[in-house]
């Protein structure tokens with residue numbers, strides 16, 4: 001049954017008329033996430049304030065057979081929060097309270113609409129922080145992080161969202177409320193929490209989250225080194241890992257993204273083919289010893305122009321350069337595609353070389369700024385819409401890069417998720433039996449297939465469509481946030 | 485009787501026939517699962533053969549229990565009958581050690597100690613120190629999400645696993661995740677299977693992120709005057725920015741083992757700091773290294789896992805640790821039970837070994853469960869005699885997620901052949 005006047009009236013009664021959005025113009029705010037090439041307008045959006053309201057909305061949708069999609073801050077980059085054209089969008093931004101801070105047990109319980117960085121802000125006075133740090137952390141929600149299993153520069157050492165969520169309250173697609181995990185570390189039963197994290201909003205709507213907090217490390221040191229080729233920088237990364245060192249972060253930028261960063265925030269990076277930013281944290285003597293090893297590795301790989309941050313200001317400058325790179329790409333290219341493929345970190349030199357060759361062959365500039373320590377690439381394929389055929393070429397090039405990642409034994413996505421954007425690529429990585437097994441899980445949660453349908457797993461309806469190019473998210477374009 | 489034997493033998497030849505490379509034979513006393521002799525023992529020599537055995541069992545509605553090292557077969561509710569005991573012993577290879585990537589792919593039947601001996605060639609290890617490491621297999625450890633003291637630093641298997649291949653109940657093979665350390669493509673079925681106690685599918689291989697072997701290690705052995713000090717020491721250490729890899733308590737009498745692994749200077753310095761912290765609190769300390777250190781850790785594990793009686797896992801929040809131990813002491817005395825405890829003071833994970841009348845043990849478990857609010861802990865019985873397991877539910881309350889867990893079980897194993905009734909929450 002479709003969305004009709006009676007259904008809408010009932011939605012309004014649940015969330016209050018002020019928090020029901022029906023106006024076409026207002027609905028356009030919600031028609032895409034950070035991947036603006038995918039657009040679709042929902043029949044209505046609701047902004048609930050309590051878990052009870054979320055539950056009532058889901059129950060109503062289930063009763064009538066209307067699809068629903070949860071949305072956090074809409075910064076996702078895989079069209080995960082893309083609305084269903086016949087459905088309801090459940091916008092979680094009003095549910096953004098901190099419910100409990102428990103420092104002795106290193107826990108915080110929040111509503112999912114809270115911003116990632118706000119969590120750290122709330123516990124910083126006690127010397128604690130929330131580790132996963134997507135570069136969108138000022139503008140993305142914990143609910144979105146839970147759904148995407150988001151990462152960040154410091155996830156190399158500290159793990160991803162899934163390693164830091166200990167409990168959730170969620171509304172299942174049939175409207176039942178469940179609690180998975182808790183404040184304590186282990187709960188008897190199947191680890192449904194471990195699979196709910198990263199399920200891209202397709203299994204349930206999360207209404208409460210308990211997170212693990214970490215103590216600030218005793219000391220932090222940051223180094224930047226330049227290289228004459230991405231090969232050499234990639235070799236240095238492989239050498240660091242092979243030496244048994246797990247830094248807090250190892251990030252790489254290439255010539256194109258260095259240029260973009262310089263144009264935007266002048267961090268004083270050397271004009272090199274590549275730079276590495278390496279950060280170590282932990283007990284002071286350990287950091288000092290490892291730091292020497294890393295300097296030697298950079299040396300061995302012909303690194304030069306080494307800059308060591310001597311204080312917080314210098315460290316901030318280096319990271320600003322790194323973080324601005326993405327948003328600054330607009331200064332060197334009118335448009336670009338971004339990919340999120342992952343490769344084994346020992347294969348960095350090999351895959352980067354293939355990308356260089358592709359760049360030469362295609363005639364398109366391909367920038368790269370990425371989480372090198374994890375092997376998580378973010379190739380940026382630059383093109384000009386005004387040039388006939390370039391957009392299509394860029395798309396082909398981006399898809400070819402994904403195939404390099406898969407050839408190397410890697411993955412389609414390291415942190416941005418599959419969403420609607422890459423669902424049709426899933427068969428390149430998983431065979432029919434793998435996908436059918438994933439469907440077992442989805443059906444167990446959502447037999448009626450109403451919860452964020454057409455995401456994550458390929459469907460015929462979806463896979464007729466062609467994914468579009470990347471365009472800057474409005475917040476990003478405004479320079480508020482940067483992408484990593 | 486001969487009729488049953490004839491039927492069984494026919495089934496055995498059928499298994500061998502359909503699962504090339506499977507060795508099937510009649511079960512014997514030595515194969516007993518929780519006192520029940522399985523009709524058939526199958527030891528497939530390849531992943532294909534595992535899948536074929538499952539396909540056969542599924543077609544014929546036969547129950548299957550998986551055995552790795554056999555160290556945890558007595559876990560779970562009592563068993564009535566086992567049709568097929570599927571041994572993973574023949575699948576024991578380290579398939580790939582990508583030392584440049586700090587990852588490894590291991591077959592389910594490989595023994596933890598053997599895996600780590602192989603990984604040591606490149607000064608790396610799979611950072612799990614679950615009990616019975618000399619016998620326990622990777623498949624069993626992952627299926628039970630079991631871990632040891634160094635969980636404090638490295639986390640349990642669910643935090644280390646990055647990919648899995650599995651054989652489904654219907655005999656189809658599937659995979660999840662991959663070989664890269666960062667990956668969000670698709671549902672993370674590897675995590676779902678971790679801790680599923682063999683009730684959703686049979687783990688064929690698991691891929692993990694590894695850790696570099698530490699250059700140096702020191703352990704502070706501390707004798708405290710009161711159990712109340714456990715939490716103080718644990719909190720004191722962490723508040724001083726120490727980075728211990730294990731913060732273990734043992735009781736009674738109250739002792740602790742605090743482990744520091746890093747470069748030599750840091751291990752020594754942090755051990756000394758910890759020793760000073762304990763001394764300031766009036767405790768006695770010895771700092772251990774090398775063979776003495778290894779021996780202390782072996783004794784620590786053996787205190788619980790090397791002895792007889794019931795083993796239960798008690799999880800609480802670290803802030804509830806002292807009160808819980810006091811309550812446990814009082815209850816054990818009142819019920820005339822012997823109770824020994826070791827565990828992760830920094831995490832609130834304790835293992836109890838109980839001896840005494842089954843009815844008294846059952847009261848103790850019920851009493852503890854009654855005092856733990858939802859989400860703040862649990863008591864799960866790991867190993868116990870049949871009597872205790874018939875008196876008290878081994879899992880305890882699983883919470884309002886149970887109906888959904890049943891749905892998941894139904895989708896993965898619609899005929900209910902995998903470890904029936906013995907999965908978490910009685911799945």
Ligand SMILES: Cc1cc2nc3c(=O)[nH]c(=O)nc-3n(C[C@H](O)[C@H](O)[C@H](O)COP(=O)(O)OP(=O)(O)OC[C@H]3O[C@@H](n4cnc5c(N)ncnc54)[C@H](O)[C@@H]3O)c2cc1C
Nearest residue numbers: 072073074075076080135141143144145147151201206483
């Ligand atoms: C400039 C920029 C930089 C970025 N940098 C990074 C980075 O470094 N690392 C990284 O991992 N990502 C990064 N991202 C991607 C994005 O910020 C993350 O995926 C983030 O977690 C999305 O959060 P959100 O609140 O915006 O979620 P949305 O985009 O609104 O939604 C994302 C998904 O979560 C689901 N969802 C949201 N809330 C809930 C809920 N309560 N219950 C169930 N499902 C829910 C939605 O259905 C959707 O599938 C970046 C994005 C931008 C624009």
